[in-house]
Structure formats: C-alpha cells, structure tokens
Amino acid sequence: MRLLPLRSEAERAAAQIPDLRALAVKTAFHVLHGANPRKRPGAGEAFWQFREYQPGDMPCAIDWRQSAKGDRIFIRQKEQHNAQSCLFWTKRNADMNFKSDTCRFDKKHVAGVLALTLALLHSRGGEMIGFAGTQRPGHSEKTLSSFEHILMRTDPCALPRSISIPRHAHFYALSDFLEPIANIRAALKPLAECTRNGWMVVILDPAELALPYEGRIHFEDMAGERRVMIDNARDIREAYQTRMEAHLQDLQALAAGWGWKFIVHSSDRLLEETVLQIWLENAQ
C-alpha cells in the first residue's frame, strides 16, 4: 500500500541487501568505523608519526615518552580523518507526482524510498547523512527522521539551486531529469566542482519511458501549463522513445564528464536491485 511510511520501506529495502556486512568487512574497517584515513597528519585519532618539536606547536602535543628516549623533543601526530558526509537531493515538485496505471507508486515516493535506503546504509556505515542545502549532516536518529520529513515535502524547484556541499562528500541527485540538458548542467555544475563522488539517479515512470497511449490525446504537464495535442499517440511512440533514449544518453555523458556515476531506475523496477547496484559501484 502506498501508505507505508518511507522509513519502514527503506528499512525493509535496506535489510534486503545481503552483502552489506560482507561488503563492509571487505571494504575494511574504516568503512564500518566511518573514519576515512587521509594519509596525512591531521586531527584524527590514529597514530601517524613522530615529528620534531618546532616553535609554534602546542606543548601539550609533546609525547614525553618518545622524547625521553633521546635528546630531541618529539610531537605525536595523528592522522587526519574526515568523517564522510553523504548528501542527497531529490526533486520534489509536481512532476514527480506522476504515476501511470501500471505502477503502484509515484516517482516522488520511489525517489524518497531510494534516498532513505541509501541514507540508512550510509548512516549504518558510520557516515553522516543529510539533505543537501537544507540539513546539516549528522549521524543521529533525529537526523534520519527529519531527513524523511524533508523528503516528503513539496518544493517547486525543479533543480538544485545555490546548494553547497562539503568537498569530496558523496552526493546523490535523485530526479527525473526531464529538464533541458543545458539547465541541468548549469544547476549541477557547482556541485560537480565540489565533489567527484556524485550519483545521478534518474527515476522515471515506465509510461514515460514507453508512452503506452493510444488515440487522440491532449498531453499536458502536471502543472497544467504546457499542452501538446497528439492525434495518434501510437504513431509517435517510436519517435518519442528515440527522443527519450537520446536524452538519457546525454545525461549519462554529462555525468561521465564530471566523473559522476549514472543510473536509470524505472519505478516499477525492484528498489533493491538499484540500491545494490549503487552500493556495489560505490564499493569499487
């Protein structure tokens, strides 16, 4: 039923990923612990190196044991660890309310569940998650539930606007990306400059992919503004599908250009498959 809260669906979906623990073990302990070693001295926890004291360093960082072993004074340096952030952005305007007859859920719901599932997985892996531009990334349950609320809200913006994300954070953009390529490029470019760990997840309804209509139809968009009158929908089906393919390929090229990853999820497809696919690619 479409009335299940996002969270329980997401939990269910997340639990379906069988290789989570195996992956987690495989991707080494820093995934589980959420620390990303930076291989340079920084403000982390694990020991990195001893360095000779120089004027300007903090006296409390002196490691007296090591210093006592010789005559020089050494400072204990720790590794720089950055807690990884994962930021999400979903399109939440009227377009996403579309649902064709064969689907149980509309695109917004699918995007929401997908985002929340990924957020859960990341959060279990120790990373901080948040909604880009709206929420400070965090670990806690409170963060997750406000994340869920944000996902369910409506926002007339079709594309992310003036959003800043931490450098090298994971970023997921979930939308149907039906806007012109130029607009999408302009909107996502600043984000692409911040991080290369981006995902463009295109969520489309099977009707939008296949155009299964017949006869004379007035097509109008969800806000009721644009209208196109098609005399024979069956005839233009192929032409439309070609156009859609072309558009998706453009999007893929765009993503590849920035080093981002790309996936198309049709809303009648099993959620778990897409999540698994994303996760596996993340692990590589």
Next chain:
Amino acid sequence: MIGGLFGSLAFLNPWALTALLALPVVYILLRITPPVPKTVAFPAVRLLDGLEPKEHTPSHTPWWILLLRLLMAALLLLALARPVLNPSQSAGTNGPLLLMIDNGWGAAQNWGDIQSAAISEIEQAGRQKQNITILTSAPEADTKAPQVYGPVTVSDALSFVRALKPYPWPAALGALRGILPDLSDAHVLWLSDGLEKPGQPALIRALAAQSKNGKVIFHVPAQGSLPLSLKSPEKFHSQPSIMIDGPHNLEPNAPVRVQLLSAQGKILDDKLVETDGQSFPVSVSFDLPQAQRNQASAFRITGQNTAAAHYFMDASGGPKTVAIIAPEEAAQASQLTEDSFYLIKALEPYTTLLQGPLGEIIDQDPSMIVLPDIGVLPPETLNGLSAWVEAGGLLLRFAGPTMTTQARGQDTLVPTPLRSEARNVKSSLSWDKPLAATPIAPDSPLYGLDADEDLRVSGQILPEFSSDLEDKTWMQLEDGTPLITAAQRGGGLIVMVHTTASPEWSNLPLSGFYVQLLKHLLKFSGHSGALSLDQSGMLQPVQMLDGFGSLQSPAAHVLPIDAADFEKQTPMPQHPPGFYGRGGLQKALNLGDHLPPLRASLGGDGMVLKTYDRAFEKDLAPLLLSAAFVLFLLDALIMLFLSSAKWPRLSFKGKTVAVLILLAFSAPARAQIPQESQDLTLAYVRTGNVSIDALSEKGLKVLAVALNMRTSAEPKHVRGVSLETDTLVFYPLLYWPISAAQEPPGAEALQNLQAYLDHGGSILVDTRDGQKSSPALRKVLSGLNIPPLSPLPEDHVLNKTFYLLKSYPGRYEGAPLWVEGQSAGGRDGVSSVILGSHDWVGAWAELNIVTRGGQQYLSGMTPRHEQSLRFGVNLVMYALTGNYKADQVHVPHILERLGRGSPARNGRSHP
C-alpha cells in the same frame, strides 16, 4: 398506407421520408469525425513537443455510438414525416366540418365514443385547416333550444366538445331546423345515440343538402350498446315491478340486468332478464319479503348510464311503521265489518304494522298511530298518546259509532271539538242523499290526490263550529262539512277522518282513494317541528338527475312543478327528471315514463351508417420525437464517460446518494394502522372484574355522547385496554378504576404505563369509594414514577378548560382531587395523573343513551349528573389541549363569564 399488426400506418408528410436517403451520408460523416480526445497528465511533455504522427487517420468512433446516432437521426426524420396510426378513412377530404352531436338522454350510454369520435374528427379537420361548426341536439337549459356553435377553429372546437355533457331530457330536433347554418360542400357528420327522434328525417335531409356528396355520415353505436329505459308498469303489482323499454324495431338478444335499490343505494335485489323471444317492453318484478319491500326506492339497469335507466319511486323517507289501536283483541280483525281489517289491508303493502299494548307501541316510535273509532281511552293511555303526539307523532283518527256514545269532553285528542251526535243519512227518515266529496282545494295538504267521484259518505261526525275550522279542513263534502280535518298539536299532527274506517258509514274504504289517502298521510310522519303546509300547490325541486343518472342538487334554472300537472309533465330543461316535493313528501319525475316508444335508427335517405370504432387516429410524431430525445441524452452520457480516460469513480458520497435514491423507490411496507389512531378513542383499563368493566364502558360511552353533542372533540370509540398487551399511545386519556381487591400491575404493565405517561398520556385514577386516601392506591401506584401529587388548586386550568367548574361530583362528592404539583415541568405543566375517588363512571353510567333520528341523546339527566358530565368534558379537553386555557389571553373572557367583567366589555362575544 402501410398495413401492420397494430393497425394501419400512414404518413402525412411522405416527402420527408426522402431525407432518410441522407442517412448513409450521416454515417460516413460520423465515422470520419474524430472522437473527442482524452486528456492525460504527462510530465515529459517537453519531449513530445513537435512530434507529428505520420498518419492522421484518427481512431474510429466505436460502432455502437455510430448506431445510436444513426438511430437518433432516423427517428427524427421519421417524426418529421408525421406518421399517423389508424388514419380515418376520409383522410384528405376537404371542406368545412359540420358536426352534429347528439347530447340528449340517450347519448349518455356511449358518451365516451361520441366524444372521442368528435375529437378525432375535429383534429383531422384542423390538420386540413378547415373551419368547424358544431350542432347539438338537446335544448339548453337557458335558451331552451339546441346550440349551434361555430364556425370556429380547432382549439375552440376541442374545448367546446370536451366540455359537452349529455342532458337528461329528450332532444328537440325541430327547433334546430330553423337555426341551421348555411354551409356548402361541407363534410357533414352526425354522431348519434342510435335512437330515432321525431324530426330526424327532415333534419337529415336539410343537412345532406349542405354536404359535399349529398350524404350525411351517421354514426351509431353497436346494437348491443343501444340505450334502454325503465318505465312504470301498466298494471298494479303488489311486488315492486318495472318495465324495460328498448328499440322496438330490433330483436332484443342480450339479457338485461335490473337492480332494485334502497334509498341509501344498497342493492336489495337484482334480476337477469332474458329478452330472447320477447319484444320490448319487457316487464320485471321482484319478489321480496315485506321488510325489504318497504325499503325499495329505485330501479336501475346495470350497464346503462342514462337518466332513463334509473327509475325512482316517490320518496317518503324511511320505512314506515304504523300501529293500529284496536279496542278489543285482534282476533276479530279479520271480519269484514271491522275497521282494522280495512286499515290493515290498505296499509300492509307499504308499511310494517305494529301490534301490542300502547306503552310498547309508543316505545317503538311508529310513524303513525291509527285510532279507528275509539271513544274513550284510559287516562294513562291518553297521557302517553298525548305526550307522543306532542313530541312529534302523527295520529290518525277515524270516527264511528263508538265515538258518539262515549262520554264527551274527555277526549282532547281531536283536531277540533266534535258534536255529540253523528249525522246519518242512511236512515229511512232522512231526505238527504249520501254526500259526495268536493275536489280537494289547492291549499289543502292533500292536493294532488283525486277524490273518487263515486265516493259517498252517509255517516259523519260533525265538528263544532269554530273560527279556525276552515284552516283545519283538509277535505270537504259537497255541503261544506269537513270530511278530513287536521291540526298541529305541539310538535305533531292529529288528522281526523270524520267517517268510519270500515264501510259502515261511507264507501271510502272501498275506494282506491282510501289507499292513496293513507299512503299520502304517511308522508307527513316523522316530521317534528315545523310542518310546512305550503299554501301553494307547487312542488319544489329537491334533487335532480344529471345526464348520467346521478342525483344532484337542483341548478338555478330548475322551476317547480304544479302538483296537478305533475303526472303529465315531460322532462325538459326547466323540469329535469328527479325529485320534487316538500318536506317528507317527494314525488319522482322519471324520464322513462314520458318517452315515446324507442326505435333504433336504421338508416334512410341521405344517410351513410357507420358504427363507432374504438381505434382512432393516433399521431406518432410526438412519440418518435421523445424517443429521439432520450437517445440524445444517452449519447451525451456516454460521451461524458468516454472523454475521461478512466471510469469516473463515484466517491463515497456519491455511492451513498445512489443507494439512498434506490431505497427511496422501493415500496415502503405500510404498517397496519389501527383504527384507534385515526379517530379519538376513550379508553379504560380492564380490571378483569366484569361488572366494573361494563360500568366503565357504559360510563365512557355516555361521556362520548356528551362530548359529541357539546364539543368539537368527537370520540368515535370507547375501548377497554389491557396495560400489559395493548399499545397505549393511541389514547389521549385513560380511565383506571382501582379497587382494593385488584392486584398491583406487573412489571410489564408498569413499564407500558410509565412510557405512556412519559410521552404525554393522561390517566384518571378513580378509587370509586369516596374516601380521601386509600391503601389500594399506594399498592398500585407504588411502582410508577410520578411527581408528588397535591390537591387541585382552585385556579387550576382543569377548572376552566371547557366549563367553569367549582366541584366535580361523581357518585360521591366532596373528596379532594389530586393532581401533580405545579412544579411539574416536562409537559408544560400539564398533570399526567389525576387522582380521585368520586366514581365518575358510576354517575355517568346512570344516564341512558337514546337514539332518535340518527342522533344520540342522553336521558335521565339531573343537575348532579350534569355536573359530573361537565367534569368529564373538562377532563377530556384538558387531556387534549393541555394548558391552552391557562393562557392569559383567556382571562378577560373567563372573568366576563364569571360576571365580573367591566361594562365596556359587555358587547363582546366569546372567543
């Protein structure tokens, strides 16, 4: 014309049928018209922009919509072609229409056919745009001549024909000849009742001269539905009998059913008369027992609706009972010399004779008491008889030898004081011959009877001369002495015939006049109050027959008939058939008696005979148009469904509304409505004790009679209810007699009673013992939830709901009456329980109900009974109207009635 299963079909605009050729074109057009496009919300509209389908052939309209639309177009075109079912034969005849409609008495038999034929002919003439002239055959009430209406247009003619009604008198065709319109080349139709009338051939010739082909189309009904009439039998029968008259020139073949009715319309007897092998008129007589014979008042042929098919006998209002007081036992009554014998023989066919002692006879209230030759009566008999006469009875006395020899001066029951000796001309010493009677004067109430010319009176008791003897004389002998005198006594009448009831002193009892006289005198009976001895001999119209034989009150144009001319009067507009008379005496003027022998119209010169056929022209165009409209609505509905991409889902509200509409059309089960809910019923609680229950019933019945007489609350029934089983809700007031021996009511009874009281019922509890308090009460009322009771205050509204009361006596007096305290909210301060111990039903039941003349009265009233009845009336009004009389608006009037009103208000009347 197309013959078919239901009758032939014709098209008035056949050229419109050529438009049906256009139907295939319509089909093609519909097929190529693209269907209405659906609307789909689709976010990826931008990608669809600019895409052009290669082939523009639209998807097709579904075939069944095409069929629907074609059918609609076909129906429309057919309707334009004006199809007509069963067109009349002369479709296409031109010329103005001259329609002669028979609306005499005979037309009532087939009036439906005549009217439908007229309407269809007029409509057809209207379609051909012709003028219409209508002639009627019976004289109108005001102009005394038949109507000529026209030339007019269709709508006027139609409204005229629809308003026409048959008249209960014969047609007057002669008067029509002079006022015929002058038309030429007209289409002449005569819608007749099937009987020949005087002047008919001449009129037909005149009409045929104006017609197009020299013929008049003459419609007659089928032979089995020709009108018949009833007339009085030629010979005198002792049984009710009548003669059926029909067309003499036809062989009767159908049986005729004749009914005998009482004055109230009840069928006393009916007989099926086989007419095969007989010729009209046919005589019928009914064999009935005496009691029913007296009730016979009218004859009727079933299946005939005309005025002549009803025959009424002279009305004298109700069955007559006559008592003959004989001085000795009735054993000698069969002797030919006995007065009673002749009286019995004369009165027996019309009346019921009573016998017995005078006291019993007076109790039975006969219409007339006859005293043949009785001189002196015992005093109490005399008193009883006087009382009865003064109360409105009719006393007929005959003179005789006994009257002369008895003591005089004691007999006051005579119209005028009498002389002691009788005058007797039979003795050999007299020179006078027996006297004949003079004809009855017009101002005598006996006017209308013809005295026999052979009537000879040889013995007579003369009255003392007095100044008012002239006024009291109803019939005189040739020497001026009265034969019959009469005078009013109180409310009644004493009539005296100054000769004997036997042939001893005259041959009056041997003549037919004797019978007629007695019959006539009976009509004065039952006439208490003003006896209208109308000084003129005119019989006023009382009830008239209309064209279809039903009785109605007379219209303004009806004039009275002179009593002497009554027998010869033919029914006509000023004197329609019906009842004429005054008071208790009503003579019937019957149409059948004054008709010439009936003959059927069987054709003649210038006539083309046709029978009325039931199937008339029916225009189908409106039917087809409405069918096309229904299809159009259906099409619109379908378009509505198809234009949305999916089925419009009915919301929950819509489904509820649909279910409610369906439920509304299901026939509701009607609950059985008991009689009590329709009429006001007084109820008493059955205690199980037979005598108490009988007393309650009688007491409440007396109260009901009092209420019926005095107030507008008219209880129709009195009913005993059981607290456990009956529904109490129908009774506004419940009377409950409680005795010490009674068991307290059970749980169910208490529950019922509580519900009754809670919902506005009133109950009068009566312990019937005159005590102030009683343990029985406590036992019985302990289970009820009622507020505390207090004695009735003086200004309580119960004292002023109808009468202004100060005391409420039943059989006992003086004990207090308990009602709920003033603080009782709930029912607007009306007390639901009224408690007393006065035994009201005992007091009420002491009165008797007497039925007289259909009305019920109470007898045996004393002031105490009156007071107790007043209390009862007040109580019922209280139960029905509640606190109405406590309203301040009544106070001035109540004060006025109490005699304390201000002088300024004296001229005012009560509300």
